[in-house]
Every structure is written in structure tokens, then in C-alpha cells.
Amino acid sequence: MTYGSQLLFIVSEGFSRFGFHNLLLICHFYRQNFLIQISMDPQSAIAQVKRAGLFRTQGLIGGKWMDAYDGKTFEVYNPATGEVLANVACMGKKEANDAIASAHAAFTSWSKLTTAERSKLMRKWYDLLIAHQTELGQLITLEQGKPVAEGYNEVLIGASCLEFFLEEVKHCYGDIIPQTQADRRMFVLKQPVGVVGAITPWNLPLAMALRKVSPAMACGCTVVIKPSELTPLSALAVAELALQAGIPPGVFNMVMGFAPEIGDAFLASPKVRAITFTGSTAVGKMLLAGAAQTVKKTSMELGGNAPSMIFDDADLEVTVKGLMIVKFFNCGQTCISPNRILVQEGIHDKFAAALTKAVQTLRVGHGFDEGVTQGPLINQAALHKIEALVEDAVSQGAKVLVGGKRHSLGLTFYEPTVLVDVTSDMLISSTEIFGPVLALQRFKTEEEAIHLANDSNAGLAGYIYTENLRRCWRVAEAIEFGIVGVNDGLIPAASAPFGGFKQSGLGREGSKYGLDDFLEIKYLCLGNMV
Numbered sequence: 453m454t455y456g457s458q459l460l461f462i463v464s465e466g467f468s469r470f471g472f473h474n475l476l477l478i479c480h481f482y483r484q485n486f487l488i489q490i491s492m493d494p495q496s497a498i499a500q501v502k503r504a505g506l507f508r509t510q511g512l513i514g515g516k517w518m519d520a521y522d523g524k525t526f527e528v529y530n531p532a533t534g535e536v537l538a539n540v541a542c543m544g545k546k547e548a549n550d551a552i553a554s555a556h557a558a559f560t561s562w563s564k565l566t567t568a569e570r571s572k573l574m575r576k577w578y579d580l581l582i583a584h585q586t587e588l589g590q591l592i593t594l595e596q597g598k599p600v601a602e603g604y605n606e607v608l609i610g611a612s613c614l615e616f617f618l619e620e621v622k623h624c625y626g627d628i629i630p631q632t633q634a635d636r637r638m639f640v641l642k643q644p645v646g647v648v649g650a651i652t653p654w655n656l657p658l659a660m661a662l663r664k665v666s667p668a669m670a671c672g673c674t675v676v677i678k679p680s681e682l683t684p685l686s687a688l689a690v691a692e693l694a695l696q697a698g699i700p701p702g703v704f705n706m707v708m709g710f711a712p713e714i715g716d717a718f719l720a721s722p723k724v725r726a727i728t729f730t731g732s733t734a735v736g737k738m739l740l741a742g743a744a745q746t747v748k749k750t751s752m753e754l755g756g757n758a759p760s761m762i763f764d765d766a767d768l769e770v771t772v773k774g775l776m777i778v779k780f781f782n783c784g785q786t787c788i789s790p791n792r793i794l795v796q797e798g799i800h801d802k803f804a805a806a807l808t809k810a811v812q813t814l815r816v817g818h819g820f821d822e823g824v825t826q827g828p829l830i831n832q833a834a835l836h837k838i839e840a841l842v843e844d845a846v847s848q849g850a851k852v853l854v855g856g857k858r859h860s861l862g863l864t865f866y867e868p869t870v871l872v873d874v875t876s877d878m879l880i881s882s883t884e885i886f887g888p889v890l891a892l893q894r895f896k897t898e899e900e901a902i903h904l905a906n907d908s909n910a911g912l913a914g915y916i917y918t919e920n921l922r923r924c925w926r927v928a929e930a931i932e933f934g935i936v937g938v939n940d941g942l943i944p945a946a947s948a949p950f951g952g953f954k955q956s957g958l959g960r961e962g963s964k965y966g967l968d969d970f971l972e973i974k975y976l977c978l979g980n981m982v
């Protein structure tokens with residue numbers, strides 16, 4: 453069937469068989485699959501984003517698009533071509549302070565809206581995101597490099613956070629406490645904390661922005677967000693759609709440029725009551741220390757060093773599939789990406805061979821080219837880091853089964869890689885790789901695997917592959933990680949808590965727990981009531 457006749461079939465059958473809502477979902481899914489098959493050049497993608505009015509390069513303060521006050525700009529690059537995509541307003545302390553003042557002014561009215569009123573506006577925003585999935589997905593690929601199918605998917609991930617929280621906030625109740633004196637009545641109220649400063653990374657530039665602002669805005673907080681200077685364009689497009697949805701001026705502000713200056717402005721201002729950050733552990737620690745000045749609430753999603761524990765009794769096919777999905781999502785550039793692949797002796801060689809075969813099917817290339825599964829790394833620093841880690845491992849005895857070097861495409865493209873005979877004392881075992889390298893390390897016993905997995909300051913995600921139910925429980929309870937996947941790959945969801953133990957962070961994003969970082973709890977005691 454051609455695309456046209458398949459679409460006709462879906463539409464005619466869909467109404468009767470699936471109902472309208474499901475039909476929309478099916479068409480949507482189909483559209484995505486259709487879009488991933490098209491090759492296009494970056495220039496056409498830029499033109500399409502511009503035609504949709506989503507190519508924004510100024511900051512957003514109090515509902516107005518603004519240049520930097522001194523007119524400075526910085527360049528944003530396409531990592532797949534090295535070309536400059538845009539010159540974006542390079543803002544600093546003054547603009548950040550004005551954005552904070554706008555958010556503070558808007559808080560009074562935004563926080564007083566009913567949850568239903570806020571949800572209605574956020575639902576319009578959601579609808580616009582979905583309506584512009586194509587242009588937004590392309591914009592993500594342009595500035596971040598990931599295959600455009602992943603770009604489209606990232607829009608859905610971000611939108612799902614918005615949808616989850618605009619619904620979840622309707623179930624955010626207080627409490628009534630049994631009175632301690634006969635004439636007292638005692639209550640717990642939950643109130644929005646105030647202005648939130650959000651700082652987001654470059655790996656999922658659109659989804660991370662929405663993941664931060666959705667719970668905050670749903671509870672009645674106003675936000676100033678600073679996207680990564682490497683990838684501000686997709687977050688700016690989200691800001692444009694917030695305006696189009698009718699989110700009132702000042703509720704959602706965006707500034708970018710001199711990251712430390714903007715960060716310091718957030719930290720120093722007593723008006724900013726919460727800081728939410730996703731990024732490196734080093735910057736997270738600095739922000740935590742700075743937040744102490746004005747005793748802010750903080751939520752931190754920091755680095756990981758995820759173990760994948762593969763036991764002799766694992767299902768080989770399930771394991772390879774699960775590992776491939778989560779490892780090569782975004783070219784390995786996520787904090788939940790498996791970093792230490794711990795493999796039990798009995799299955800090791802069989803598993804390494806199956807994994808190598810799967811890795812050889814990956815296709816590295818430009819995100820808009822048909823069939824590409826792996827884009828470039830974000831920048832030269834990332835490339836050099838991965839080269840150094842692989843070099844160090846190989847110099848100490850690790851063997852390369854596939855990859856192990858830069859890709860012939862040049863720039864920051866790196867070959868998907870499998871290493872074996874990795875040991876704990878190699879740098880690659882203690883460093884977050886953030887790239888397409890699988891480092892396999894052997895173990896003998898379950899106890900040894902648990903010890904190896906927990907032997908890290910990080911505690912974000914851990915994965916277990918076993919067919920033994922008792923082992924699954926034992927190991928899942930014993931490992932010190934905030935997110936544990938058993939026989940599965942990419943497990944995050946807007947409805948599930950995301951966050952780490954130890955130095956991987958504080959607080960949880962997503963799920964009903966994701967509102968807590970943006971709410972104050974107020975104990976209200978009424979005396980002389982009877």
C-alpha cells in the first residue's frame with residue numbers, strides 16, 4: 453500500500469473501530485513513522501521551522517522578546533555540519549534579574565488561578581506542541597544532532613510531562629489533622645513556592661525544559677528558565693508556543709548567555725524560592741552551595757554511572773534489545789545510559805558476540821538522513837573525553853570488539869563501540885561516558901555484582917537482566933539506585949519518579965512526587981472554633 457492509501461484506510465476504518473481519540477493517536481503514530489523515512493537537508497528544515505514562526509533567537513522577559521541589553525549574541529551550531537544555525541541573545545545578570553522581577557510580579561495572579569484555569573491554558577500549550585511536532589523535532593535535530601525520529605519522539609516526551617502535570621495537579625490535596633484540643637481545627641495546605649529558577653542541559657533540550665516547568669507552573673509557580681547555550685533554540689520555540697497558548701506574560705521567562713552570571717542571579721535573589729537543575733554533578737554541587745545563601749528549595753538531577761547487571765540466567769534476546777535501546781538512545785548522551793556493563797562469566801562470551809552483532813547494525817550519520825540511528829556527539833570536548841576513556845581502557849588491557857575510534861564522517865561522529873575485559877580501576881568505570889561506548893566487565897557471583905554496582909558515588913539508574921524472580925527482588929532491593937529497570941530498556945515515564953540516590957541528586961521529577969519540590973506545606977491551626 454502507498455502512504456496515501458494506507459492513510460485513507462486508517463481514516464475510514466479508524467472511526468468505526470477505534471473511536472476518534474484513538475484514531476488521532478494512530479494517525480499521529482503513523483505520521484511519525486512516515487516522517488522518519490524522509491531524508492531532508494538542514495536548510496529545508498530551518499526554512500520549515502522559520503515558516504512556522506518557531507525560530508526564536510531573543511530571550512523572553514515579561515511576555516516580550518528581548519535582545520541582550522548590550523546587544524551581544526552567541527552562536528549556536530549544528531553539530532552534524534559545524535555550521536552556525538543562529539546568533540542568540542547573550543544575556544547576563546541584568547536580564548536575569550528583570551526576568552526574575554517579571555516572574556515575581558506574575559506570581560500573584562498566576563498562583564490565584566484555580567487549577568482548572570491553569571490546566572486549561574497548559575492544555576492549549578500541549579495541543580500546540582503536538583500540532584508542531586514536526587518543526588519542533590526538526591529543530592531539536594538541527595541544534596542537538598540526534599536522528600530526527602528521536603527529535604519527533606522527544607517532543608512527545610516533553611508534551612507528556614506537560615499533560616501529566618496539568619492533570620496530576622487536580623489531585624494535589626491538603627490534609628485535615630485530628631485536633632489536639634476540642635476547640636481547635638487543624639489543616640495542612642499546599643501552596644506554590646513562588647518563583648522557580650530552572651537550568652536545563654543540552655541532551656534533551658525540549659523535553660528537559662518541559663519536565664522542569666510543567667510541575668512548577670501547574671502548581672502555580674512562575675518560572676525563569678535558562679536552557680543550555682549549546683541548544684537554546686528548541687526551548688525558545690517552546691516559549692513561543694507558551695505565548696501563543698495564552699500563558700500570561702511573566703509566568704514563563706527565558707534567558708540564556710553567560711551561564712554563571714545567570715546562575716548567580718538566581719542564587720542571589722531572595723525572590724527565587726526554588727532552583728531546579730539538570731546537568732553535571734560539579735555544577736549541581738555549586739548551585740547547591742549557592743542556594744544556601746537564601747535557603748532555597750533545590751531539586752537536582754545530576755550525573756549517573758548506571759550499571760547493567762547481566763546474569764547467567766538472563767534471556768539473551770531481551771537483554772541485548774533492552775541494552776541497545778537505552779544505551780544508544782541519543783547516542784549514549786543521557787544520565788541513565790548504561791555505563792558499566794557487568795556480565796556474569798557463564799553468559800559473557802555469548803552475550804558479547806550477540807551485542808557486537810547488534811551494534812554493527814547501527815547507522816551513524818546526519819540526523820536528517822534516512823535510516824540513521826546515531827548522530828554526532830554534542831561537541832569536541834565530548835569527543836575528546838570519549839577518546840581519552842577508550843585509550844585509557846585499551847592501554848590497561850581492554851579489547852575493542854567493534855568501533856573504538858572516530859567515525860569517518862569526521863567532526864564529532866564516533867563509532868558505536870564494544871569493549872571487553874574492562875576493570876573497575878579503569879577511568880571508564882568511574883566516569884560517566886556520555887557516548888556510544890559499551891564497556892563490559894566480568895563478574896562471578898551475585899554478591900560481587902551488587903558490590904560492583906554500588907561501588908560508585910552515583911545512584912541514578914541501574915538495570916538487571918535475569919529470569920530468576922527471587923534474584924530480581926534480591927538485587928533490586930540491594931542496589932543503591934533511584935531508578936531500577938528489570939529486563940527492560942528505556943523505562944522513564946512522566947508518571948514515574950525520576951531521580952537518584954547519593955550524588956546523583958535530590959528530589960524526584962515526574963509522577964505525583966514531582967510536585968513536591970514546588971510546593972510549600974502550611975500548617976493552619978484555627979483556635980476557639982467551638
Ligand code: ADP
Nearest residue numbers: 651652653679680681711712715730731732735
Ligand atoms: P554539561 O557538562 O553536560 O554541559 P553542565 O552542568 O555544564 O553540563 O550544564 C548544564 C546546564 O548548566 C547548562 O544549561 C549550563 O549552561 C548550565 N551551567 C553551567 N555552568 C553553570 C553555572 N556556573 N551556573 C549556572 N548554570 C550553569
